[in-house]
Every structure is written in structure tokens, then in C-alpha cells.
Amino acid sequence: MSRQTTHPLDAEETRIAAALARLGDASPPPALDARIRGQAHAAVTRKRPLRRSGGALAAVLALGVGIKVSMSPIPIQPGIVPDPSALQDQSSPAMVAPVPSTRASESNQSALEQPTIERAAADQPRLDKAQADQTRRAPASTPRAASAPPADASRPSEAKQPSSLRHEQRVEPASIPIAPARLASPPASQAAENTAEKAVRSTSALPQPFPDEPPQRAVQSAPPAESDITEARPLILEERAAPGRSEVAAPPPTAARSPRAATMRASPSPAPTADTEAPAAAGADPQPTSSKRQAFGTGGRGALGQTGSAAKSKEPPSDAIAADAKGELDARVELSALIELARKLARNGDADRLTQVLRRITLDYPQAELPDDIRALLEAERSPR
Amino acid sequence: MDVESQRSDEDLMLAYAAGTAAAFDLLYERHRAPLFRFLLRGISQRALAEECFQEVWSRVITARARYQPEAAFTTWLYQIANRLLIDQYRRAGSRPRSIGEPDAVLEHTPDDVSQQPEHLLSEFEQRRRLQLALESLPDEQRIAVQLRLEQELSLEAIGEITGVGRETVKSRLRYAMDRLKGLLSP
Numbered sequence: 001m002s003r004q005t006t007h008p009l010d011a012e013e014t015r016i017a018a019a020l021a022r023l024g025d026a027s028p029p030p031a032l033d034a035r036i037r038g039q040a041h042a043a044v045t046r047k048r049p050l051r052r053s054g055g056a057l058a059a060v061l062a063l064g065v066g067i068k069v070s071m072s073p074i075p076i077q078p079g080i081v082p083d084p085s086a087l088q089d090q091s092s093p094a095m096v097a098p099v100p101s102t103r104a105s106e107s108n109q110s111a112l113e114q115p116t117i118e119r120a121a122a123d124q125p126r127l128d129k130a131q132a133d134q135t136r137r138a139p140a141s142t143p144r145a146a147s148a149p150p151a152d153a154s155r156p157s158e159a160k161q162p163s164s165l166r167h168e169q170r171v172e173p174a175s176i177p178i179a180p181a182r183l184a185s186p187p188a189s190q191a192a193e194n195t196a197e198k199a200v201r202s203t204s205a206l207p208q209p210f211p212d213e214p215p216q217r218a219v220q221s222a223p224p225a226e227s228d229i230t231e232a233r234p235l236i237l238e239e240r241a242a243p244g245r246s247e248v249a250a251p252p253p254t255a256a257r258s259p260r261a262a263t264m265r266a267s268p269s270p271a272p273t274a275d276t277e278a279p280a281a282a283g284a285d286p287q288p289t290s291s292k293r294q295a296f297g298t299g300g301r302g303a304l305g306q307t308g309s310a311a312k313s314k315e316p317p318s319d320a321i322a323a324d325a326k327g328e329l330d331a332r333v334e335l336s337a338l339i340e341l342a343r344k345l346a347r348n349g350d351a352d353r354l355t356q357v358l359r360r361i362t363l364d365y366p367q368a369e370l371p372d373d374i375r376a377l378l379e380a381e382r383s384p385r
Numbered sequence: 386m387d388v389e390s391q392r393s394d395e396d397l398m399l400a401y402a403a404g405t406a407a408a409f410d411l412l413y414e415r416h417r418a419p420l421f422r423f424l425l426r427g428i429s430q431r432a433l434a435e436e437c438f439q440e441v442w443s444r445v446i447t448a449r450a451r452y453q454p455e456a457a458f459t460t461w462l463y464q465i466a467n468r469l470l471i472d473q474y475r476r477a478g479s480r481p482r483s484i485g486e487p488d489a490v491l492e493h494t495p496d497d498v499s500q501q502p503e504h505l506l507s508e509f510e511q512r513r514r515l516q517l518a519l520e521s522l523p524d525e526q527r528i529a530v531q532l533r534l535e536q537e538l539s540l541e542a543i544g545e546i547t548g549v550g551r552e553t554v555k556s557r558l559r560y561a562m563d564r565l566k567g568l569l570s571p
Contacts, residue, residue, distance in 0.1 A: 020535060
């Protein structure tokens with residue numbers, strides 16, 4: 001391993017070396033020896049913090065995410081309450097759910113939600129009828145659509161999709177039926193609904209899941225009163241008391257502003273669609289799609305979506321799948337951060353912000369599996385004060 | 386312990402880099418005295434020599450993970466020491482002289498020297514002259530002589546330590562030896 005570094009001295013060198021040796025055999029003092037040895041021993045017995053700091057690093061990252069979420073404003077739209085006409089549509093098929101992931105290609109959609117598609121295909125005649133009705137009614141009731149901003153260019157054209165897939169995208173059960181509860185809310189907050197719509201539009205980069213819908217959902221309105229929130233909350237409990245009526249109901253309006261949330265709801269697809277079929281079979285669907293969309297603030301995106309559908313339809317499917325997966329991952333991260341924030345706020349006793357965070361969780365991730373403590377917080381939040 | 390003591394410097398250094406503290410003790414025991422002598426001859430001030438000595442070993446400890454056994458441990462160790470010496474010379478503007486403090490060099494006089502006063506004076510004069518001869522050498526020649534006569538290193542190893550070629554080392558040694566022989570001759 002080592003090379004020969006020494007070489008014997010010749011006679012002359014030996015003589016001078018002996019003279020040099022007589023100059024003195026100096027050696028370091030014992031204290032210095034002890035200090036150096038101690039330093040050497042400490043160096044090899046010292047712990048290496050970087051190798052064992054995985055947990056600490058993860059904790060720091062989690063803390064950073066939590067701080068970032070807590071620093072960012074939470075765009076909760078208070079008092080999202082439908083108009084009275086939505087009350088008539090509770091038995092209609094749920095055609096108001098947003099597209100799970102607006103960037104998903106058809107193949108990706110079918111891979112994710114094949115059972116849902118099959119069930120939706122069974123409902124196709126009814127849904128087509130409802131859609132036709134909604135299309136006929138839409139222009140007369142939507143003078144606001146003229147001001148709708150341009151929609152997301154990444155939205156694929158729904159018109160090019162198979163009808164069964166179109167319906168599948170709209171039929172999505174909600175395991176936490178919050179939005180239907182708003183159907184029973186008083187009609188006092190058309191303005192609140194418009195505000196929600198406005199918030200959705202303000203995130204103009206978000207995809208619009210209903211490109212074929214008439215532009216009746218364009219929103220201009222003043223922010224609702226805070227009392228709208230408190231009025232809507234008991235209705236959620238009311239809806240929970242009668243879940244069979246609207247398990248299929250549309251997701252809340254804030255779901256539309258978050259494609260990640262839509263993706264998250266789409267991918268597990270565990271919820272049954274039996275509830276979807278039940279109200280559809282009842283046949284009471286005089287104004288199904290438009291009114292429900294209006295009620296939950298998801299309408300109006302149809303017109304926006306049509307604007308950007310052509311561009312989106314050119315996107316390769318692989319990109320769409322990757323974007324879909326990224327959206328789902330982002331949604332999970334965001335949900336985790338929201339849960340952590342809710343826990344923190346609960347610990348700190350910040351009731352106002354906790355209410356906002358819980359509402360955001362409920363609205364953005366209605367189908368997410370929530371931890372028990374968060375569920376308990378939600379229940380406590382819903383209970384009448 | 387015998388098996389351990391027969392291990393090469395490089396093995397011991399690798400073992401120490403892997404976390405065996407006892408390997409360092411062996412390594413230190415082998416090289417502490419020659420290294421200290423090398424530094425003391427070069428600096429001639431004991432306090433500075435001790436400071437440099439500790440710094441050399443600190444660098445060895447710190448750089449243990451980067452040690453590559455392609456170079457001999459002795460070469461690596463004296464490379465560090467030589468650089469520290471040169472840095473010390475640069476800081477001081479010139480090489481510190483031992484004039485005025487001969488005791489720092491001569492305090493470890495062997496005990497077997499004859500106790501006769503004239504013999505003691507002769508020995509003292511001889512060592513004194515050798516010390517002065519060494520200090521009068523240029524730094525490069527003095528370092529080459531020390532590494533050759535005290536550590537018995539080969540020309541190649543000295544060249545690696547000082548960063549010059551074998552022929553340069555050979556030339557420096559020849560000039561230094563001629564000068565020492567002239568100064569030491571009666």
C-alpha cells in the first residue's frame with residue numbers, strides 16, 4: 001500500500017546525523033500529547049448529526065410548510081348559499097361535480113374511474129336530457145356571462161369526449177355532503193354564491209370543468225355578509241340527518257378553484273354511485289344541471305372552459321397524466337398542511353381561524369379521509385353554538 | 386497489541402478514519418518525537434513548535450476521512466508540517482532564529498556525555514556550531530537535510546513533501562551537506 005519512503009544513510013550522512021542527534025532529543029510535553037490524543041478520540045466518537053437528522057429535517061420541513069400555509073391568506077368564501085331554485089333539484093342526478101382532473105386525458109380518466117364511468121353510462125339518457133334542458137334554459141337566465149374572464153387554456157374540449165365520459169366527469173359522490181346542505185339554506189345569499197364564483201374565477205389559471213355550459217355563471221357581486229356562514233352551517237347538519245337525499249350532491253364551489261382537490265377526490269373513487277342513481281331514477285329533474293351548478297358555484301365555468309379547450313386538447317396524454325399526478329400530490333400536501341394548521345389553531349384556541357381552516361378542508365377536500373381529531377373538530381364546528 | 390504495532394502507518398490511519406481511536410494512539414506514538422524535532426529545528430522556539438505540532442495533528446484528525454493510502458503516511462504528515470513551517474516563516478517575515486535562546490535546543494542533552502568541564506564545553510561548542518550551521522542554511526536546504534538525516538526519507542519522499550523533483554532534492558542535499566561538513570570540520 002505504501003511506497004518505500006526511507007533510504008539508508010551513507011557514511012557521511014550517518015556522521016552528520018549522529019551530530020544532529022546530539023543536539024537534543026526533543027519531544028512534546030505530556031500535556032500536549034494528552035490534548036492531541038483527546039482531540040483524536042473525540043473526533044471519532046463524536047456523533048454525526050447529519051446522518052441522524054432525518055427526523056429533525058422532516059420536522060423542519062413540515063414546520064416550514066405549516067408556517068407557509070398559515071402565512072398565506074385562506075380564501076374562504078363565506079355564506080355560499082344557493083338560490084332558491086336549487087332547492088328543487090335535490091333529487092336530480094348530480095351533474096354538478098367538477099371534473100376530477102381537468103388535465104387528465106380520457107385514458108387516464110377511464111383508468112382512474114372506470115366503475116364510475118360505467119355507472120354514469122347507465123344514466124346517460126337521463127343526463128343527456130338534463131343537459132339539454134339546462135342548455136335550453138341557460139341563455140335566458142345568464143345575463144352576467146358576458147363579463148366572464150377567459151378560461152383556462154388547458155381544459156380539454158368536453159365536446160370531443162364521449163358522452164359517457166362527460167357524464168362520468170360530472171357524477172361524483174361526496175362523502176362529506178356539505179354542499180347539498182346548502183340547498184336547504186335560505187335564499188338570502190345569491191350574492192354569496194356570486195362571490196364564490198368570483199373567487200373561483202380569480203384563479204384564472206385553474207381549469208374549467210364544464211366547457212359546454214352556457215355562460216350563466218359569470219360572477220359579479222359584493223362579498224356576502226359573515227352571517228351567511230353561520231346561516232349555512234346548521235343546514236349542513238340538517239343534510240347529514242338525511243343523507244340519502246343528496247349523497248351525490250355537487251361539491252362545494254371552492255372545489256372548483258382547486259384542481260388538486262378535484263384530483264384528490266377522483267383518484268381514490270371509493271364512494272358508491274348508488275345514491276347518484278336513486279335520485280335520477282326518481283325522475284324529478286326539471287332543472288338539474290344549471291341550477292345545481294348555480295347553487296354550488298360551479299356553473300359558468302362551462303363557457304370559460306370552452307375558450308381554452310382547443311389548446312388543451314393538443315396536450316399529449318403523458319403530460320396530462322403527469323400533471324394529474326402532480327396535482328394529486330399537491331392536493332395531498334396541501335391537505336396535510338391544512339390538517340396540521342387546524343391542529344395548531346385548535347391547540348392555540350384560535351377559533352376564528354380554525355373555523356376558516358376547517359371550512360377550507362371541508363370545501364376543498366370533501367371526500368378526503370380525515371383524521372379522527374380533525375373530524376371531531378369538524379363535528380364540534382358544525383354543532384350549534 | 387503486537388499485531389497492531391506491526392501494522393503500517395497507512396493501515397493505522399485508515400483504521401483511525403474508520404473510527405478506531407486506538408489506531409491513532411499507535412500512529413501518534415510512532416511519529417510524535419520525530420515530528421516535534423523537525424518542527425523545533427525549523428522554528429527553534431519551543432512555544433511556536435508546540436503550536437505547530439498541535440496544528441499538524443489537528444489537521445491529520447480533521448482530514449482523516451480524506452486520507453488516501455496512495456501516499457505514505459509519513460509523506461503526508463510531513464507535507465502538512467512543512468506547509469505549516471513555511472506559513473510560519475511567512476508570518477514572521479523570516480525564519481525564527483534560536484540565537485538568544487540556546488537552551489530551547491540544548492535542554493535535552495544526553496546524560497551519557499562525559500561530565501568533565503572541558504569535554505562538556507567541547508560538546509557544547511560542537512552542538513552550538515551544528516545548530517548555527519543548520520540555521521544558516523536556506524530553508525529549502527535545511528528542510529531537505531532534516532528530512533534526510535533525521536527521518537531518513539528517500540529523495541522521492543522529500544521531493545513529494547517539499548513539492549519539487551528528485552534532482553532538485555538531490556542538489557539541495559548536496560549543497561547543504563557540503564556546507565555542514567565545512568562548518569563541522571575543525
